[in-house]
Amino acid sequence: MCFSHVPGKSRPPPPYPTSPGALPGPCLARIQPPRPRGWAPKRASRACPPPRATGRAHPEPYEPPARSLSAPRPPAQRPGDGAVSQILPVGGGGHPCPPRAHWCPLPLPSKAEAEAIEKELLEDYRFGRQQLIEIWGHACAVAVTKAFPLPSLPRKQPTVLVVCGPAQNGAIGLVCARHLRSFDYEPTIFYPKRSPDPLYRDFTTQCEKMDIPFLSYLPTEVQLINDAYNAVVDAVLGAEAEAGEGREPCAAILATLKHIRIPIVSLDVPSGWDAESGGSGGISPDVLVSLAAPKECARRFLGRQHFVAGRFLPYDVQKKFELNPPEYPGTECVVAL
Amino acid sequence: MPGPRALLGLGLLVAAARAGGRCRGWGWGRGWGQGREWGRCPPRRTMHGPSAGPGPKGLRFLGQEEAQAIDQELFTEYKFSVDQLMELAGLSCATAIAKAYPPSSFTTSQPAVLVVCGPGNNGGDGLVCARHLKMFGYLPTVYYPKRPSKPLFEGLTIQCEKMDIPFLPEFPAEAAFIDELYGLVVDAIFGFSFKGAVREPFGSILSTLERVTVPIASIDIPSGWDVEKGKADGLQPDMLISLTAPKKAATHFAGRYHFLGGRFVPPALQEKYALNLPAYPGTDCVLQLT
Numbered sequence: 345m346c347f348s349h350v351p352g353k354s355r356p357p358p359p360y361p362t363s364p365g366a367l368p369g370p371c372l373a374r375i376q377p378p379r380p381r382g383w384a385p386k387r388a389s390r391a392c393p394p395p396r397a398t399g400r401a402h403p404e405p406y407e408p409p410a411r412s413l414s415a416p417r418p419p420a421q422r423p424g425d426g427a428v429s430q431i432l433p434v435g436g437g438g439h440p441c442p443p444r445a446h447w448c449p450l451p452l453p454s455k456a457e458a459e460a461i462e463k464e465l466l467e468d469y470r471f472g473r474q475q476l477i478e479i480w481g482h483a484c485a486v487a488v489t490k491a492f493p494l495p496s497l498p499r500k501q502p503t504v505l506v507v508c509g510p511a512q513n514g515a516i517g518l519v520c521a522r523h524l525r526s527f528d529y530e531p532t533i534f535y536p537k538r539s540p541d542p543l544y545r546d547f548t549t550q551c552e553k554m555d556i557p558f559l560s561y562l563p564t565e566v567q568l569i570n571d572a573y574n575a576v577v578d579a580v581l582g583a584e585a586e587a588g589e590g591r592e593p594c595a596a597i598l599a600t601l602k603h604i605r606i607p608i609v610s611l612d613v614p615s616g617w618d619a620e621s622g623g624s625g626g627i628s629p630d631v632l633v634s635l636a637a638p639k640e641c642a643r644r645f646l647g648r649q650h651f652v653a654g655r656f657l658p659y660d661v662q663k664k665f666e667l668n669p670p671e672y673p674g675t676e677c678v679v680a681l
Numbered sequence: 682m683p684g685p686r687a688l689l690g691l692g693l694l695v696a697a698a699r700a701g702g703r704c705r706g707w708g709w710g711r712g713w714g715q716g717r718e719w720g721r722c723p724p725r726r727t728m729h730g731p732s733a734g735p736g737p738k739g740l741r742f743l744g745q746e747e748a749q750a751i752d753q754e755l756f757t758e759y760k761f762s763v764d765q766l767m768e769l770a771g772l773s774c775a776t777a778i779a780k781a782y783p784p785s786s787f788t789t790s791q792p793a794v795l796v797v798c799g800p801g802n803n804g805g806d807g808l809v810c811a812r813h814l815k816m817f818g819y820l821p822t823v824y825y826p827k828r829p830s831k832p833l834f835e836g837l838t839i840q841c842e843k844m845d846i847p848f849l850p851e852f853p854a855e856a857a858f859i860d861e862l863y864g865l866v867v868d869a870i871f872g873f874s875f876k877g878a879v880r881e882p883f884g885s886i887l888s889t890l891e892r893v894t895v896p897i898a899s900i901d902i903p904s905g906w907d908v909e910k911g912k913a914d915g916l917q918p919d920m921l922i923s924l925t926a927p928k929k930a931a932t933h934f935a936g937r938y939h940f941l942g943g944r945f946v947p948p949a950l951q952e953k954y955a956l957n958l959p960a961y962p963g964t965d966c967v968l969q970l971t
Binding site for chain 1: 758759760761762764765768769775776779780816817832833835836837839840843844845944945947948949961963964
């Protein structure tokens with residue numbers, strides 16, 4: 345995956361028309377050249393290091409994150425410098441992982457840029473905050489249904505636990521829970537520290553009125569969570585949070601989530617991870633849904649599936665921040681990388 | 682050590698108070714996760730207003746006052762905001778259009794769509810629809826003569842402008858011009874609150890649209906129609922996208938495609954008004970009724 349961002353460098357013109365001009369121009373989503381699955385690396389301004397030949401080339405021992413999934417995983421390779429690898433799911437019968445794509449070591453949008461994108465959407469494009477949160481929450485719910493389709497859930501009831509933090513990421517989780525409910529899942533919300541913002545209070549009311557139960561406490565006994573739910577949606581902390589575990593009750597929640605065995609879906613940034621450098625010793629989500637564009641820390645994501653919910657981004661924003669989004673199929677609002 | 686069921690029971694104790702008239706109690710009883718048909722509850726629901734109209738499997742067609750009451754309840758009781766629901770409604774409309782009229786089906790050289798937006802919420806739905814159509818690969822052009830000076834509509838207009846969706850300064854004078862330039866017209870002029878006479882400039886717009894030969898997709902109500910009785914000599918759209926639930930006027934709809942959109946109605950509200958909405962397929966935000 346390559347989000348090229350090299351400020352100050354002149355870029356070659358893209359092979360498709362970029363400025364519609366006075367008349368309605370061709371829609372770029374349709375004219376963009378077909379891309380291979382996943383991100384097409386842009387030409388790097390510096391030479392990419394050659395891909396590593398085989399096996400582990402990294403000196404430090406790598407410990408795969410402790411979690412149990414239905415299929416056994418081969419030992420993970422430690423990403424080489426800059427080159428990011430994504431572990432692909434193991435097929436039945438224990439096939440070795442297919443060779444990984446080599447990604448160019450160019451930076452993804454930083455935390456400051458992610459904030460700038462959001463600011464531009466709110467101020468220049470006059471998106472409403474509730475509108476954006478609704479778009480993102482809906483897209484996250486669609487991603488969850490793609491990652492964990494209803495017929496594939498192991499438990500008899502399609503229960504999902506949605507853990508919501510106090511800020512915007514939590515509000516997105518609330519909207520996600522509501523859409524999951526309309527998609528026939530059975531979400532339960534844990535929302536310990538409710539934001540006083542009236543905007544977010546409305547989201548809470550909407551969920552309550554959809555008959556979504558709110559837990560009064562999160563059990564520290566992780567086996568209870570493992571037994572009751574099929575998956576956990578982590579909407580605790582987003583890109584705006586400071587690095588580290590954060591304050592209570594987020595710290596206690598994250599400590600519990602680190603030990604659960606059912607899959608975790610993180611919204612935008614795995615909670616507790618630094619948006620730029622990633623987490624060490626933090627939670628290890630199975631699925632990541634990046635909002636608008638993947639953040640820098642997504643390079644260190646080692647889970648099963650990575651979705652991007654960025655279809656609604658106006659083309660000019662994509663161009664300005666030099667995002668290089670993939671093709672979205674049909675009318676889908678998320679795409680798996 | 683409490684078992685998982687007791688845990689859920691504890692959590693359920695602190696959930697907010699419920700309104701009455703619900704057909705399922707607490708706990709994971711029947712109906713949860715099994716049938717996908719909301720609204721199929723045992724007869725403990727209250728029936729409001731006139732009896733069920735024609736439609737698939739007892740689907741109810743709403744009168745104007747009922748539609749307004751449901752809308753009000755969504756905003757006041759359920760605390761939805763207009764921009765939230767408008768976003769979902771506009772997305773439904775664009776998705777339905779993409780299903781019925783895929784870009785490849787256009788006879789014009791490019792999938793150009795004219796979106797005519799009225800002065801109220803129906804117009805706002807049209808603006809959101811235009812934006813999503815652009816993202817789906819169409820080339821929408823908007824005609825928006827009467828713009829309310831509310832921040833919501835100003836915001837939606839700016840979002841469209843910044844997506845390079847052109848706004849026409851004036852409406853094409855002849856139906857033939859529209860037929861030549863566009864492969865589809867989206868009618869987002871009047872919705873379920875429409876009553877009385879049509880004020881200019883929409884009167885002349887509607888008479889032009891009545892002569893257009895390219896398909897017209899109407900959002901919620903074909904504009905100019907009485908919300909309950911329809912209008913025999915009025916607009917004859919090819920597609921109707923009913924939002925939330927179809928209104929009585931939809932019984933007079935004679936076009937090819939009738940979609941249901943606006944997948945946001947909470948189950949409790951569906952039960953209260955006995956909407957009998959059929960199940961939406963998967964995660965789709967639209968459902969094809971005919």
